[in-house]
Amino acid sequence: MIDVQNVTKSYGAFEAVKDVSFTVEQGEILGFLGPNGAGKTTMMKMITCYMPPTGGTITVDGLDVITESMGVRKKIGYLPESTPLYEEMGVRDYLNFVADVRKVKGTERTRAMDRIISVTGLSKVIHKDIHELSKGYRQRVGFAQAIIHDPEILVLDEPTTGLDPNQIIEIRNLIRELGESKTVIFSTHIMQEVQATSDRVLIIDQGKIAAQGTAEELKASIAGQIHLDMVLRNADKSKFIEVLSGIEQIHLDDIKIQKNGDIEAALKVDAGTDLREQLFDLAVTNQWKILESSPSSFTLEDVFRKLTN
Amino acid sequence: MSEILAIYRKEMKTYFNSPIAFIVISSFLVITNWLFFDYGDYPFFAINIADIRGIFDYGAIVLLFIAPAVSMRLISEEKHQDTLELLVTMPITDMQIILGKYLSTLVIFAIILGGTLIAPISISFVGDLDSGIVISSYIGFFFLGATYLAMGLAASSFTRNQIVAYIMGIVIIAVFFLMNGMANGSGLIATLFENLSIRFHYQNFFRGVLDSRDLLYFISLIFVSLLVSSTALASRKNK
Numbered sequence: 001m002i003d004v005q006n007v008t009k010s011y012g013a014f015e016a017v018k019d020v021s022f023t024v025e026q027g028e029i030l031g032f033l034g035p036n037g038a039g040k041t042t043m044m045k046m047i048t049c050y051m052p053p054t055g056g057t058i059t060v061d062g063l064d065v066i067t068e069s070m071g072v073r074k075k076i077g078y079l080p081e082s083t084p085l086y087e088e089m090g091v092r093d094y095l096n097f098v099a100d101v102r103k104v105k106g107t108e109r110t111r112a113m114d115r116i117i118s119v120t121g122l123s124k125v126i127h128k129d130i131h132e133l134s135k136g137y138r139q140r141v142g143f144a145q146a147i148i149h150d151p152e153i154l155v156l157d158e159p160t161t162g163l164d165p166n167q168i169i170e171i172r173n174l175i176r177e178l179g180e181s182k183t184v185i186f187s188t189h190i191m192q193e194v195q196a197t198s199d200r201v202l203i204i205d206q207g208k209i210a211a212q213g214t215a216e217e218l219k220a221s222i223a224g225q226i227h228l229d230m231v232l233r234n235a236d237k238s239k240f241i242e243v244l245s246g247i248e249q250i251h252l253d254d255i256k257i258q259k260n261g262d263i264e265a266a267l268k269v270d271a272g273t274d275l276r277e278q279l280f281d282l283a284v285t286n287q288w289k290i291l292e293s294s295p296s297s298f299t300l301e302d303v304f305r306k307l308t309n
Numbered sequence: 310m311s312e313i314l315a316i317y318r319k320e321m322k323t324y325f326n327s328p329i330a331f332i333v334i335s336s337f338l339v340i341t342n343w344l345f346f347d348y349g350d351y352p353f354f355a356i357n358i359a360d361i362r363g364i365f366d367y368g369a370i371v372l373l374f375i376a377p378a379v380s381m382r383l384i385s386e387e388k389h390q391d392t393l394e395l396l397v398t399m400p401i402t403d404m405q406i407i408l409g410k411y412l413s414t415l416v417i418f419a420i421i422l423g424g425t426l427i428a429p430i431s432i433s434f435v436g437d438l439d440s441g442i443v444i445s446s447y448i449g450f451f452f453l454g455a456t457y458l459a460m461g462l463a464a465s466s467f468t469r470n471q472i473v474a475y476i477m478g479i480v481i482i483a484v485f486f487l488m489n490g491m492a493n494g495s496g497l498i499a500t501l502f503e504n505l506s507i508r509f510h511y512q513n514f515f516r517g518v519l520d521s522r523d524l525l526y527f528i529s530l531i532f533v534s535l536l537v538s539s540t541a542l543a544s545r546k547n548k
Contacts, residue, residue: 084391100315
């Protein structure tokens with residue numbers, strides 16, 4: 001549906017996007033994940049025909065964003081970052097204006113208005129002016145204008161930024177709901193968000209794709225290891241380090257001595273190895289008392305930090 | 310065309326949703342009529358001649374301050390609110406956006422023109438107005454305003470600040486208006502400046518003659534201003 005090939009975008013000497021390629025299949029929800037300034041917004045601005053790429057090609061349903069821009073724009077519904085709206089207009093006037101520009105007319109307009117008002121839950125504020133609306137309702141108006149022409153593709157730039165937790169959940173549900181029938185690209189810097197809503201994740205950092213795949217695949221890609229946090233009493237630090245260095249599958253991440261002399265160690269253990277018995281025997285031999293031993297697997301957050309640091 | 314009208318309708322709603330249209334229209338009419346009827350060395354009531362040229366002389370100056378106020382928000386506010394990004398990613402060309410916005414300012418100006426008719430109509434009851442001169446003067450005044458508004462729109466497309474757009478608009482218009490006073494004598498430069506100045510071409514309409522050169526001058530200025538505005542919108546692409 002969306003095909004991005006070797007795309008580069010420079011602002012003067014600064015390269016915001018560097019040789020990025022990816023595709024989005026029809027009906028897929030793709031989450032753009034990346035720290036602020038990673039190039040997510042720039043990428044979206046190029047897909048939505050706001051500005052052309054400096055190099056490479058982007059096609060949307062086979063149409064080129066530069067040479068067939070008008071065709072591309074008709075297929076896309078766009079919600080830019082920070083949801084720009086005409087403050088001085090009424091909600092209904094504004095939606096009518098977007099319908100006008102997008103040539104949604106007559107009975108089709110009536111149906112479209114009914115549909116978007118019910119999907120986005122705007123009926124309570126439809127007669128108000130936009131500047132009177134709360135942040136959550138503003139966001140819904142932004143969504144409403146993006147889907148008024150029933151586009152095949154939705155591009156949403158940080159759609160949940162600045163919302164309260166309840167609103168965030170509502171908007172995520174909305175994205176999932178819309179994603180059932182549409183191709184959706186949305187960006188965020190919140191990990192749970194992509195995990196909760198998207199089929200596939202694309203991690204962007206410093207203008208490049210750092211990783212892509214499903215949330216599970218990404219976790220698996222660095223989950224060759226698991227975390228193991230241990231607290232030991234009656235153990236000597238240097239002896240402990242020496243003993244552990246004898247085991248190939250264990251990597252010491254961090255070690256601290258607590259006030260009462262207990263040792264607190266953060267370990268990484270290669271996945272697929274079961275060292276429980278070995279550790280128990282070592283503890284017995286050295287007369288260590290294991291007070292705590294808690295393994296944990298990696299989160300998408302870890303993947304993100306590892307890739308973008 | 311429907312895209313242009315969509316933009317036009319939105320702008321008209323915005324003008325009349327806020328007090329801006331009423332303020333702009335009423336201040337022009339009040340100030341201009343007051344200047345014409347009751348101000349200066351030759352107020353209408355004192356000289357007692359059925360001539361409404363004063364409307365257009367004073368009007369040209371008052372409009373220099375009023376027209377940029379009509380056009381100042383057109384693009385700058387879209388930039389300020391970031392709505393421009395949404396607008397230019399809809400299926401509409403930059404020129405259609407500019408034309409729709411320009412059309413709305415022309416309609417505001419048409420209302421102003423309608424308001425000035427009070428003077429010629431009332432005077433025609435008590436005196437003998439030369440209707441030929443009145444008509445050609447009105448045509449001249451229309452083109453003058455249309456040019457001011459196009460220049461104001463161009464100024465608005467360069468900034469995200471309405472006040473900056475307003476002042477820039479006044480300066481651009483004033484430079485073109487007064488250009489004939491910038492070089493003295495009869496040399497090539499002086500002739501060039503004179504032919505480029507708005508005042509020079511505007512004055513010709515009061516003789517009751519429509520010269521295609523004057524019309525062409527104003528139409529060219531409007532065309533160039535609109536082209537500049539559209540180019541300024543497209544400059545996002547070369548950032």
